[in-house]
Amino acid sequence: MSGHYDIVILGLSLSSSWGNGHATTYRALIHGLQTHGQRVLFLERDVPWYASSRDLPNPDFCTLDYYGSVAELLERHTETLRQAGAVIVGSYVPEGVAVIDALSAMALPNWHFYDIDTPVTLAKLGRGDEEYLARRQIPLFDSYLSFSGGPLLRRLETEFGARAALPLYCSVDADRYGPTGEAQEWDLGYLGTYSPDRQPALERLLLEPARQMPERRFVVAGSQFPADIVWPDNVERIEHLPPSEHRSFYNRQRFTLNVTRADMIAAGWSPSVRLFEAGACGTPLIGDIWEGLDQMFPSGSIVLALDTATVIRTLRDTTDAERNAMATAARRHVLAEHTATARAGELLAILGKHAQAIRPSA
The missing domain is CATH 3.40.50.2000 (Glycogen Phosphorylase B;)
Structure with missing residues (x-):
């Protein structure tokens, strides 16, 4: 895949909301980024349990592409990742440790980790469980964007070595959620x-x-x-x-x-x-x-x-x-x-500190 993207996101799933809360979070955030004029590519590992239950196989607010292995990800998307204005890797990405190591080797100038499961992640790391993120990898990112805020952010910096731990809460797409006047059941x-x-x-x-x-x-x-x-x-x-x-x-x-x-x-x-x-x-x-x-x-x-x-x-x-x-x-x-447009604006402000390639809001 070729072409310049303002932001490339490697996440658990965008296409399927079955059994996970990530898809809804990513959909709202990327909708918000589109509102700000951003061109986004979402890369999703093609796994059977989501492939058989996709409720958004062809989103109209970003480009969605799949990869079958870390090798295929690198073969098909290395140049796109290098040309992107910013790259974000999410929590629970399959073979996340290998994905992060491969991206780190590219020396990307503006890349970040988005943890939609921060308390779970830190509990896993405390047990020595590095399912999708290794402790040694946390300092590699320009920032650690966290679903959770509060004191946990300071702990990420002092105990785990995050360069900058910042809250990026989930959000809601205000165009898609509101009163309908339906009868209560x-x-x-x-x-x-x-x-x-x-x-x-x-x-x-x-x-x-x-x-x-x-x-x-x-x-x-x-x-x-x-x-x-x-x-x-x-x-x-x-x-x-x-x-x-x-x-x-x-x-x-x-x-x-x-x-x-x-x-x-x-x-x-x-x-x-x-x-x-x-x-x-x-x-x-x-x-x-x-x-x-x-x-x-x-x-x-x-x-x-x-x-x-x-x-x-x-x-x-x-x-x-x-x-x-x-x-x-x-x-x-x-x-x-807590709208998606507001949250996307917060994300763009963070990314904009690391590279001029991120276009300002239209």
């Missing part, structure tokens, strides 16, 4: 892939309320949940919900639940893209509690819940006027701080 819903460390919170904050409120309706959408989970009769299950259906899904809930992985709760400052999507849709949020959440969502825009009783009380006692006030506050904050 569920009192509380949840969207997320199964994770063992999230399941106790899902049990406590949705399944147990469902058992105690049989007259209410609940929904859980997401893949990879074990077959032995006993779902209450009033909990509807959706195995996989493509991003094209997220907006409608949120709009049909009275409240939506956000549940955070244990590593990210411990680190804090790790907002899920689901928070921003639901907020943009004007769907009131119930969330678990972690440091930094009050900065992402100010008081009055989200219900913080640690236990079943809080969720039941919220569903039972919150008036429509109170729900509408929460939804309005959350939507106003998301549109002011």
